[in-house]
Amino acid sequence: IIPPELRFAFLKFFNRTFHLFSSYCYFDITELDGVNTNELYNAVQLYLSTSVSIAGNRLSLTRAVNSSSITFGLSNNDSIVDTFNNATVLWEHVVTQRQTQTFAWRPLPEEKRGFTLRIKKRDKTLILNSYLDFIAEKAKEIRRKNQDRLLYTNTRGGSLDSRGHPWESVPFKHPSTFETLAMDPKKKQEIMDDLKDFVLGQMFYQKTGRAWKRGYLLYGPPGTGKSSMIAAMANYLGYDIYDLELTEVHSNSELRKLLMKTSSKSIIVIEDIDCSINLTNRNKSSGLKADLQNLRIGSETRSGSGSGEESGNGNTITLSGLLNFTDGLWSCCGSERIFIFTTNHIEKLDPALLRSGRMDMHVCMSYCDFSSLKILLRNYLGYEEEDVDDDVLKEMERVVEKAEMTPADVSEALIKNRRDKEKAVRELLVELKSRWERNVKGGKLRGQSGNLRELEIVEEEEKRAIDSQNEDGDDVEDETELVDNVGKD
Ligand SMILES: Nc1ncnc2c1ncn2[C@@H]1O[C@H](COP(=O)(O)OP(=O)(O)OP(=O)(O)O)[C@@H](O)[C@H]1O
Numbered sequence: 001i002i003p004p005e006l007r008f009a010f011l012k013f014f015n016r017t018f019h020l021f022s023s024y025c026y027f028d029i030t031e032l033d034g035v036n037t038n039e040l041y042n043a044v045q046l047y048l049s050t051s052v053s054i055a056g057n058r059l060s061l062t063r064a065v066n067s068s069s070i071t072f073g074l075s076n077n078d079s080i081v082d083t084f085n086n087a088t089v090l091w092e093h094v095v096t097q098r099q100t101q102t103f104a105w106r107p108l109p110e111e112k113r114g115f116t117l118r119i120k121k122r123d124k125t126l127i128l129n130s131y132l133d134f135i136a137e138k139a140k141e142i143r144r145k146n147q148d149r150l151l152y153t154n155t156r157g158g159s160l161d162s163r164g165h166p167w168e169s170v171p172f173k174h175p176s177t178f179e180t181l182a183m184d185p186k187k188k189q190e191i192m193d194d195l196k197d198f199v200l201g202q203m204f205y206q207k208t209g210r211a212w213k214r215g216y217l218l219y220g221p222p223g224t225g226k227s228s229m230i231a232a233m234a235n236y237l238g239y240d241i242y243d244l245e246l247t248e249v250h251s252n253s254e255l256r257k258l259l260m261k262t263s264s265k266s267i268i269v270i271e272d273i274d275c276s277i278n279l280t281n282r283n284k285s286s287g288l289k290a291d292l293q294n295l296r297i298g299s300e301t302r303s304g305s306g307s308g309e310e311s312g313n314g315n316t317i318t319l320s321g322l323l324n325f326t327d328g329l330w331s332c333c334g335s336e337r338i339f340i341f342t343t344n345h346i347e348k349l350d351p352a353l354l355r356s357g358r359m360d361m362h363v364c365m366s367y368c369d370f371s372s373l374k375i376l377l378r379n380y381l382g383y384e385e386e387d388v389d390d391d392v393l394k395e396m397e398r399v400v401e402k403a404e405m406t407p408a409d410v411s412e413a414l415i416k417n418r419r420d421k422e423k424a425v426r427e428l429l430v431e432l433k434s435r436w437e438r439n440v441k442g443g444k445l446r447g448q449s450g451n452l453r454e455l456e457i458v459e460e461e462e463k464r465a466i467d468s469q470n471e472d473g474d475d476v477e478d479e480t481e482l483v484d485n486v487g488k489d
């Protein structure tokens, strides 16, 4: 019979007085903080899920698709007690149904989730100063220990899921590490040191007034390990990867939103940057001129308000948008981020992307050299240097650089015969030699080979080959015939 308004006012009053005299205070940690995901919520969830002091008698068990581990969690509206430095706290997982929505720009999740932390008022300073930091640290540690990295992609084409995430994720389990990566050991060490300095460099970045981020440009022919390098970096640092598909992004503002939804401690990757830029920039209006214009717009906005507007009809991403993405004010909305661009054709890239300070390190991933070859032999056959015949090794060392085989080609040759290791090495050498021969000969025809000794060797080997073929039959004639036919066409 009491009117609802009165009942509401009464409840409010009751609550107020209750809180005034209660010795507890409460903190709400909601899953979504406006538009952003609340990292503290995730940290608390992780912390509680593996906390040894877990004392709840009702837990929810989850296992994500493809994940190897089971996660414990608090059931909806259940609570557990935790202790920290003699202070006892109570965590409650509060899940409420969202009221029917009137109108929203994007659908919000049906449930509102959050943790409520109840502590004694006298513990307030302790909790605020150290307990929450402790949880964040612990969550980080757990995440690292679980080794469960995530690989995110933006293949939704701009649409959001019910929690407002533009990214889709799967567990990332690429086995590539710096150990298995075949490249010049000196260069490899340099990159590893650089990464380590970056991770430990918070103070440095703060002191020098730089945003805590770093850019790498990986370039080189296909199959030289660019993607493998990215995986190795992620595994080394324990970072998540955001694989940004630029062709799925329709405007600069969409790009910015994607960036805002990435978490810190992550690697943001744009593969084959030359192709993506072509697609969106050069096809529009008049090629280079449009680019230059975009660039100008880009630099204006960078020094100005930083609000990088879309040029043209606003339905395309531009170079300026991309530069703002990696470099502008928005790029520091999180910290500890690594940007990696890869390309097969560095010469095609716009100089604006290459200028110093933008991509901090340019890493050339190139054809297999001798040191890489040795790493691959160890990876695939378990062979150390001394396990391979000396002459064979010397021969390999002589031809490997000019053979211009990619590590992917070498891997393929080794995998094919991995049951018969000796045969694998033999066939690899044959392949290396034939490519070497072709390249050196090609160089001779183009008149650009400087090494006379090598030419002599090629000629000698050619002669020997012809002799042996003449013995075998008339393969040579077949070949000339083929060439003739091509000539006729
Ligand atoms: N440097 C390397 N060390 C070890 N393995 C390699 C290396 N390069 C290539 N591989 C092998 O070759 C395969 C292809 O390599 P990867 O995908 O990393 O090449 P990529 O440079 O990214 O090529 P693309 O330019 O076509 O994307 C990998 O699965 C890996 O096993």
Ligand SMILES: [Mg+2]
Residues within 6 Å of the ligand: 226, 227, 228, 271
């Ligand atoms: Mg690749």
